[in-house]
Amino acid sequence: MEESRKVILNPQNNLLQLEEHLYPLVDVTRPNTFRNLFPYDEIPKIAFNDRIVPHHFPEKIWITDTTFRDGQQSRAPYTTEQIVTIFDYLHRLGGPKGIIKQSEFFLYSKKDRDAVYKCMEKGYEFPEVTSWIRASKKDFELVKEIGMKETGILVSCSDYHIFYKMKMTRREVMNHYLSVVRECLETGIAPRCHLEDITRSDIHGFVIPFCLELMKLSEEYKIPVKIRACDTMGYGVNFPGAVIPRSVQGIIYGLTTHAGVPSEMLEWHGHNDFYKAVSNSTTAWLYGACGINTSLFGIGERTGNTPLEAMVFEYAQLKGTLDGMDTTVITELAEYFTKEIGYHIPPRTPFVGKNFNxxxxxxxxxxxxxxxxxxxxxxxxxxxxxxxxxxxxxxxxxxxxxxxxxxxxxxxxxxxxxxxxxxxxxxxxxxxxxxxxxxxxxxxxxxxxxxxxxxxxxxxxxxxxxx
Incomplete structure (x- = not known):
C-alpha cells in the first residue's frame, strides 16, 4: 500500500520529516491500568525502551500558582485576609515581568469568592486570578457569575478515574468533557483542562486523541484551550529512555508533537510522592512546557506539590537571570506563614527552613x-x-x-x-x-x-x- 503521509518541513530543526500519524480514540471495554508498571502490591516499576526525545526549551517560561486551590486541600483554609496578603506577596515576588503568571482559586465557599473579588480588585496584571472547577455545568455557572477570563476544568484522564470513579467509557467521558469545554468557549471563557492522573493514563489511546479534539475546539472558537498535565500521584520520572506514561519528557513530547499543543498552552503540575516534583517540573520546562504549576512551600495533597520557591531558583539557573523576580519576598513569605498563619516549616527545607544555610x-x-x-x-x-x-x-x-x-x-x-x-x-x-x-x-x-x-x-x- 502506498504511503499517504506527507513529507513536511519541521520548523524546529529545519529538517524534512514524515507527517505524524493521527491517533484515534481507543475505546476499550476494560480499563488499562498498566498493571505491569503499577502492580499495587509491589513497588511501582520504572521501565525503559530507550526512545529518546529532543530537548525543546521554550523561549519564555513561567510559573503558575495553586496555593489557594491544591494548597488548601491539605490544610486548614486560609482566611480571606490571609489569601489577599499572600497574593500581594506573589505579585511582588513575580516582578515586573510577571514570571508568576497566574494564581488559581476555589469558588465554592463565600470566603473563597470574597478572596477572589478582593484579589481581582487589586488590578494586578500578574498573577492573573483564575479558578478551578469540576467538569460540570453547575460549577461553570460560578465561573460565569464572577466573570472569570479563564478557568481550570478537571478532566481526569486515566482509566483508573474513567472506569472506576466516573463509571464511564473513554468515549462517554471524552464527549462529556468536550461538551463542558465547548460551553465554556461559547461564553468566551478560556478553559484550562487539568488532565488528572496523566502518568497512569493511556497516552496514545486517550490523552492524545482527546487533546487533538481540544485543539480543534481552540481553532474553531479562536480561544486558547490550555492543557495542564497533572502528575497527580507523583509517578513521573525524568530518566532518558523511560517508557510512557511515566516518562515526563515522553508525555510533553506526545502533547506538543502528536497532539499539536503549543508550548505556551501547556503546563506541568507535579506531586512529590517519590521525591521527584522539582526535577520532573524542570524536565517539563526543558522538553516544551512553558508553564509549571506550583504551591508555596510545596503545601498540597499528601506529600505536596512542586514548591513555588524551588522553581524560582530553577528558573534563574536555566535562564541565567531572575528577570526581575524579588527573591527576598520568599523569606518574608516564610516569616508570614510561620508567625501569622502558624505553619511549621521543617528546619531543613531548602531556601526557607531555619537551618538551610x-x-x-x-x-x-x-x-x-x-x-x-x-x-x-x-x-x-x-x-x-x-x-x-x-x-x-x-x-x-x-x-x-x-x-x-x-x-x-x-x-x-x-x-x-x-x-x-x-x-x-x-x-x-x-x-x-x-x-x-x-x-x-x-x-x-x-x-x-x-x-x-x-x-x-x-x-x-x-x-x-x-x-
Missing part, C-alpha cells in the same frame, strides 16, 4: 568564617536577606560566637560585636562550661538567645541590640 560541623564552620562561599550555595544575604550562619559548639571559639550573634541579629557597623566584646566572652564561658560537663551536641539557637538575654540583664545592656 546554617553550618554546624566544626571544620565547615571554620571554612565559612574564613570565606562564606566555601559552604554557602550563593549569596543568601543578597537573594534571601538571610546571612549564612555558623552554629555554636565547642570548636566555634570567640570569633564563631561573634559571627553567630552578628548574623542572627543582623548587627552591622557600630552595632556589631567582635570577639573581644564582653557579651561574646560571657557566652563563650557558658559554652565552654557546657562541653566541660560532657555535652556533645551543638548549642541550639534558642539556648543562645536565652543565654544572651541573661547576659544582657546581668550587664544592663540596652535594648537596641539583640532584638
Amino acid at each position: 546554617v553550618t554546624r560541623a566544626g571544620i565547615h564552620a571554620d571554612g565559612l568564617l574564613k570565606n562564606e562561599e566555601i559552604y554557602n550555595i550563593f549569596d543568601t544575604g543578597k537573594f534571601l536577606n538571610r546571612q549564612a550562619l555558623v552554629s555554636v559548639s565547642n570548636t566555634s571559639g570567640l570569633a564563631g560566637i561573634a559571627h553567630w550573634i552578628n548574623s542572627y541579629f543582623k548587627l552591622k557597623g557600630n552595632d556589631a560585636v567582635d570577639k573581644s566584646s564582653p557579651v561574646v566572652v560571657k557566652v563563650k564561658e557558658w559554652v565552654d562550661k557546657e562541653y566541660d560537663e560532657g555535652r556533645v551536641t551543638v548549642i541550639t539557637d534558642e539556648e543562645l538567645i536565652q543565654i544572651i538575654n541573661d547576659v544582657k540583664s546581668e550587664m544592663s545592656i540596652g535594648e537596641n541590640k539583640f532584638q
Whole structure:
C-alpha cells in the first residue's frame, strides 16, 4: 500500500520529516491500568525502551500558582485576609515581568469568592486570578457569575478515574468533557483542562486523541484551550529512555508533537510522592512546557506539590537571570506563614527552613568564617536577606560566637560585636562550661538567645541590640 503521509518541513530543526500519524480514540471495554508498571502490591516499576526525545526549551517560561486551590486541600483554609496578603506577596515576588503568571482559586465557599473579588480588585496584571472547577455545568455557572477570563476544568484522564470513579467509557467521558469545554468557549471563557492522573493514563489511546479534539475546539472558537498535565500521584520520572506514561519528557513530547499543543498552552503540575516534583517540573520546562504549576512551600495533597520557591531558583539557573523576580519576598513569605498563619516549616527545607544555610560541623564552620562561599550555595544575604550562619559548639571559639550573634541579629557597623566584646566572652564561658560537663551536641539557637538575654540583664545592656 502506498504511503499517504506527507513529507513536511519541521520548523524546529529545519529538517524534512514524515507527517505524524493521527491517533484515534481507543475505546476499550476494560480499563488499562498498566498493571505491569503499577502492580499495587509491589513497588511501582520504572521501565525503559530507550526512545529518546529532543530537548525543546521554550523561549519564555513561567510559573503558575495553586496555593489557594491544591494548597488548601491539605490544610486548614486560609482566611480571606490571609489569601489577599499572600497574593500581594506573589505579585511582588513575580516582578515586573510577571514570571508568576497566574494564581488559581476555589469558588465554592463565600470566603473563597470574597478572596477572589478582593484579589481581582487589586488590578494586578500578574498573577492573573483564575479558578478551578469540576467538569460540570453547575460549577461553570460560578465561573460565569464572577466573570472569570479563564478557568481550570478537571478532566481526569486515566482509566483508573474513567472506569472506576466516573463509571464511564473513554468515549462517554471524552464527549462529556468536550461538551463542558465547548460551553465554556461559547461564553468566551478560556478553559484550562487539568488532565488528572496523566502518568497512569493511556497516552496514545486517550490523552492524545482527546487533546487533538481540544485543539480543534481552540481553532474553531479562536480561544486558547490550555492543557495542564497533572502528575497527580507523583509517578513521573525524568530518566532518558523511560517508557510512557511515566516518562515526563515522553508525555510533553506526545502533547506538543502528536497532539499539536503549543508550548505556551501547556503546563506541568507535579506531586512529590517519590521525591521527584522539582526535577520532573524542570524536565517539563526543558522538553516544551512553558508553564509549571506550583504551591508555596510545596503545601498540597499528601506529600505536596512542586514548591513555588524551588522553581524560582530553577528558573534563574536555566535562564541565567531572575528577570526581575524579588527573591527576598520568599523569606518574608516564610516569616508570614510561620508567625501569622502558624505553619511549621521543617528546619531543613531548602531556601526557607531555619537551618538551610546554617553550618554546624566544626571544620565547615571554620571554612565559612574564613570565606562564606566555601559552604554557602550563593549569596543568601543578597537573594534571601538571610546571612549564612555558623552554629555554636565547642570548636566555634570567640570569633564563631561573634559571627553567630552578628548574623542572627543582623548587627552591622557600630552595632556589631567582635570577639573581644564582653557579651561574646560571657557566652563563650557558658559554652565552654557546657562541653566541660560532657555535652556533645551543638548549642541550639534558642539556648543562645536565652543565654544572651541573661547576659544582657546581668550587664544592663540596652535594648537596641539583640532584638
